[in-house]
Amino acid sequence: MHYDGMIIRPPSEADSILLQVTLGCSHNKCTFCGSFREKRFAIKKDDIIFQDIEYARTHLTRQKGCSSVTGMP
Ligand code: SF4
Numbered sequence: 496m497h498y499d500g501m502i503i504r505p506p507s508e509a510d511s512i513l514l515q516v517t518l519g520c521s522h523n524k525c526t527f528c529g530s531f532r533e534k535r536f537a538i539k540k541d542d543i544i545f546q547d548i549e550y551a552r553t554h555l556t557r558q559k560g561c562s563s564v565t566g567m568p
Pocket residue numbers: 520521522523524525528529530531565566567568
């Protein structure tokens with residue numbers, strides 16, 4: 496899996512596949528949150544995302560769910 500920067504896994508997603516399709520947070524204005532202050536929002540390249548999906552399909556067969564790992568308002 497291609498992860499870039501800090502990855503946050505909420506406890507509710509403990510058993511999920513973490514798929515990173517974006518970097519940073521598209522909102523990035525919550526005053527209490529500094530998670531992505533230094534990171535500019537961007538969408539990852541399609542080929543990287545498809546490689547991660549294929550990796551998950553092939554190797555991460557015990558997980559039952561999939562979750563995004565970036566900030567999403
Ligand atoms: S939407 Fe989430 S990740 Fe983005 S700034 Fe707010 S709390 Fe942080």
